[in-house]
Amino acid sequence: MKTPDKGVPVLDLRSDTVTRPTQEMRDAMFSAPVGDDVLGEDPTVNLLQDYAAHLCGVESALFVPSGTMANQIAIRTWCRNGDEALIAPETHVFFYEAGSAAGLSGVQLHPVPGADGDFDVMDFQRRIRPRHDPHFPLTRLLWIENTHNRGGGKIIGYDKMERLHRLGEQYDIPMHVDGARLVNAAVATGIPLDRWSRVCDSFSLCLSKGLGAPVGSLLLGSTVFIDRCRRPRKALGGGMRQAGIIAAAGLYALQHHIDRLAVDHRRASDLGRRLRAIPGLITPETVDTNILMIDLENDVPFGADELQRRLDEQGVKVFSVRERRIRVVFHLDLPENVVSLAENAFRQVMLSV
Numbered sequence: 001m002k003t004p005d006k007g008v009p010v011l012d013l014r015s016d017t018v019t020r021p022t023q024e025m026r027d028a029m030f031s032a033p034v035g036d037d038v039l040g041e042d043p044t045v046n047l048l049q050d051y052a053a054h055l056c057g058v059e060s061a062l063f064v065p066s067g068t069m070a071n072q073i074a075i076r077t078w079c080r081n082g083d084e085a086l087i088a089p090e091t092h093v094f095f096y097e098a099g100s101a102a103g104l105s106g107v108q109l110h111p112v113p114g115a116d117g118d119f120d121v122m123d124f125q126r127r128i129r130p131r132h133d134p135h136f137p138l139t140r141l142l143w144i145e146n147t148h149n150r151g152g153g154k155i156i157g158y159d160k161m162e163r164l165h166r167l168g169e170q171y172d173i174p175m176h177v178d179g180a181r182l183v184n185a186a187v188a189t190g191i192p193l194d195r196w197s198r199v200c201d202s203f204s205l206c207l208s209k210g211l212g213a214p215v216g217s218l219l220l221g222s223t224v225f226i227d228r229c230r231r232p233r234k235a236l237g238g239g240m241r242q243a244g245i246i247a248a249a250g251l252y253a254l255q256h257h258i259d260r261l262a263v264d265h266r267r268a269s270d271l272g273r274r275l276r277a278i279p280g281l282i283t284p285e286t287v288d289t290n291i292l293m294i295d296l297e298n299d300v301p302f303g304a305d306e307l308q309r310r311l312d313e314q315g316v317k318v319f320s321v322r323e324r325r326i327r328v329v330f331h332l333d334l335p336e337n338v339v340s341l342a343e344n345a346f347r348q349v350m351l352s353v
């Protein structure tokens with residue numbers, strides 16, 4: 001924990017991307033055997049990919065630098081220029097990737113309606129374009145995010161994913177899952193990754209979110225799909241050389257940091273419950289995973305940006321994500337008493353209202 005000048009400890013709850021590698025993870029990185037991964041010769045990258053594929057019950061995995069690149073490679077691999085991808089509401093690929101589905105691959109993203117990342121499978125079906133009519137783009141991909149970032153770490157249920165996957169099979173359209181936090185869904189539901197992998201055609205996992213690695217994501221799916229992903233990875237600049245140095249951290253994370261995600265989930269839920277007792281704050285009845293969204297009541301005379309600033313003064317960093325909403329995210333780089341510390345900071349701020 002860093003300490004600013006005035007001696008207040010800083011709790012960084014902005015994102016689960018802010019974690020720094022543990023000493024054990026750094027040791028694993030230090031001693032990792034490496035080679036040239038563009039030539040397929042990095043033993044640690046190969047080990048990570050094999051380990052992840054086995055863990056997830058798929059044929060193959062591919063190590064890539066970021067979640068954004070995993071998404072862009074998936075789009076570029078499944079779609080052609082001018083195609084359309086039907087996407088769940090408020091996805092990362094739509095909001096936060098600098099328009100690159102259109103910019104880099106010429107793919108039109110078509111969001112289905114819904115709240116908090118959730119959707120009705122029928123809304124996907126209604127939007128699949130008739131193939132025989134040249135007015136329309138070809139619907140080439142179905143896309144969801146699980147867990148859902150802007151949806152407050154919401155889990156898209158297994159049954160719903162299965163229904164959407166079946167719809168895709170019916171129309172011969174593959175379904176991809178931005179699974180930056182799919183491991184959180186697996187831990188929270190008790191449904192293992194090798195079952196989630198059966199209800200989609202391809203998916204990603206981020207190693208650098210709740211799992212705590214400094215960098216890296218994985219794409220997973222059939223060997224045919226992963227082999228096709230190698231060219232876009234190269235084209236987008238994601239071919240790395242002695243990448244085993246960072247893959248070692250990802251491997252360590254998969255081997256040691258999955259089960260502990262339950263701690264983050266418990267903390268998010270606990271803080272949500274405690275904050276509900278503070279006048280002026282609204283938190284959801286249930287918190288699925290490690291992200292807690294907090295809304296300000298209408299009568300609070302300031303908005304989310306000001307709440308963020310005031311919490312910052314108390315040594316708690318959060319992100320304002322809407323006019324009257326902030327989010328806090330739990331991760332492994334936080335002290336044992338994080339929930340009490342955060343609760344106290346919120347109480348201090350709201351006392352002055």
Ligand SMILES: Cc1ncc(COP(=O)(O)O)c(C=O)c1O
Pocket residue numbers: 017065066067068069071092093145147148149178180181206208217
């Ligand atoms: C759901 C989701 N997908 C993709 C990404 C992108 O990951 P990266 O920051 O590694 O590019 C994020 C990042 O927060 C995310 O939340």
